[in-house]
Amino acid sequence: MYIGYFDCFAGISGDMVLGALIDAGLPLDTLKDDLRLLGIDGYEIKAETVLKHGVSGTKVTVVTGEEKAHRHLADIEDIILKSRLPEPVKEKSIAIFRRLAGAEARIHGTTPDKIHFHEVGAVDAIVDIVGAACGLWRLGIEEVYASPVRTGTGLVQCAHGVLPVPAPATLELLQGVPVYGGDIAKELATPTGAAILTAYCRGYGSLPPMEICRVGYGAGGWELAIPNLLRLVIGVKAGQTTARGEDRLLKEPALMLEVNIDDMNPEIYDHLFRLLYEHGAMDVSLVPLQVKKNRPAVMLKVLCAPERLQLMQQVVLRETTSIGLRVYPVEKYMLPYETIPVTGAWGPETVRVKVARLGEEVYNIAPEYEDCRFIAAKYARPLKEIYDLARQAGAEALSK
Numbered sequence: 001m002y003i004g005y006f007d008c009f010a011g012i013s014g015d016m017v018l019g020a021l022i023d024a025g026l027p028l029d030t031l032k033d034d035l036r037l038l039g040i041d042g043y044e045i046k047a048e049t050v051l052k053h054g055v056s057g058t059k060v061t062v063v064t065g066e067e068k069a070h071r072h073l074a075d076i077e078d079i080i081l082k083s084r085l086p087e088p089v090k091e092k093s094i095a096i097f098r099r100l101a102g103a104e105a106r107i108h109g110t111t112p113d114k115i116h117f118h119e120v121g122a123v124d125a126i127v128d129i130v131g132a133a134c135g136l137w138r139l140g141i142e143e144v145y146a147s148p149v150r151t152g153t154g155l156v157q158c159a160h161g162v163l164p165v166p167a168p169a170t171l172e173l174l175q176g177v178p179v180y181g182g183d184i185a186k187e188l189a190t191p192t193g194a195a196i197l198t199a200y201c202r203g204y205g206s207l208p209p210m211e212i213c214r215v216g217y218g219a220g221g222w223e224l225a226i227p228n229l230l231r232l233v234i235g236v237k238a239g240q241t242t243a244r245g246e247d248r249l250l251k252e253p254a255l256m257l258e259v260n261i262d263d264m265n266p267e268i269y270d271h272l273f274r275l276l277y278e279h280g281a282m283d284v285s286l287v288p289l290q291v292k293k294n295r296p297a298v299m300l301k302v303l304c305a306p307e308r309l310q311l312m313q314q315v316v317l318r319e320t321t322s323i324g325l326r327v328y329p330v331e332k333y334m335l336p337y338e339t340i341p342v343t344g345a346w347g348p349e350t351v352r353v354k355v356a357r358l359g360e361e362v363y364n365i366a367p368e369y370e371d372c373r374f375i376a377a378k379y380a381r382p383l384k385e386i387y388d389l390a391r392q393a394g395a396e397a398l399s400k
């Protein structure tokens with residue numbers, strides 16, 4: 001499993017995230033191809049190598065002739081939903097914009113649907129957010145962690161006038177996140193950067209245990225007393241450094257949350273599942289039950305890491321009709337696995353294939369569903385055909 005760690009020693013912004021992803025190995029042409037699926041034009045995305053205090057990083061600039069547009073959340077969701085982007089990218093992009101809308105609504109005392117996005121409603125901000133979701137998906141980063149966030153201090157000019165740093169929306173989004181201002185009188189953490197980070201991040205602190213695979217630096221536009229860079233460290237999660245040669249199952253602690261529900265509108269479950277997965281649930285399922293007074297019901301089961309317990313409890317109790325739940329420890333066992341990129345007869349696109357082994361014996365070769373579905377839709381070919389071709393390509397790659 002690939003994990004990503006954002007080192008926010010000089011803050012975080014949307015363009016810095018894009019720069020870090022490209023610097024860490026995301027091809028610029030791949031990002032451009034993905035963003036074309038949005039169906040919007042009138043912009044150009046550029047990337048250049050710059051030096052910040054002698055450290056090389058990638059500076060991304062989105063050039064647009066658009067005047068700063070004021071779009072509602074519904075306008076942006078409509079753009080994303082009508083696009084041909086992969087479903088995971090659509091879902092995460094919308095989740096980020098909803099976080100922004102919720103923060104703005106709380107600040108202005110209104111509801112998310114009535115919020116006029118100013119800076120973050122413009123094409124460049126949409127490109128930053130959707131591009132970040134595309135990049136994290138393309139690089140196969142399944143978990144995100146971060147350092148405490150340096151916000152900067154002072155004042156900033158924005159659409160609402162002169163505001164203190166951190167801007168109110170940034171501060172709202174960073175609730176529950178360890179932050180510090182420092183002595184640099186600049187806006188180092190922006191609302192866009194804060195929304196992207198908090199939509200993905202599972203925990204904050206020092207660099208988590210991993211086998212480092214690559215490092216990227218995304219450059220900001222300031223010349224500061226420190227390097228104006230966002231560092232992205234990508235690695236394989238500790239305990240999963242390789243699938244080859246491991247002769248025992250991987251074991252990690254987990255918690256199971258359970259709750260019986262017999263009085264909730266079933267239309268809500270889709271929304272509930274999305275929220276739980278967005279907040280880091282490992283697995284979510286429903287089991288049919290018959291409860292007291294012979295009522296039909298379901299048992300909601302949520303598997304999560306121990307450090308995610310409080311978040312899972314909050315989501316379940318806020319979003320369902322239950323007033324209580326059960327929690328008990330479990331041990332999660334998994335086959336050691338690695339994810340390898342393959343190409344094949346379908347075209348130039350890469351498909352990620354998960355290979356599970358025990359010792360030298362291959363137990364399972366599983367192409368990523370969303371990668372295959374994206375290619376099948378692009379070329380109007382049967383999904384099962386692309387899936388079989390990707391599995392075959394994975395097996396051939398292992399035999400070399």
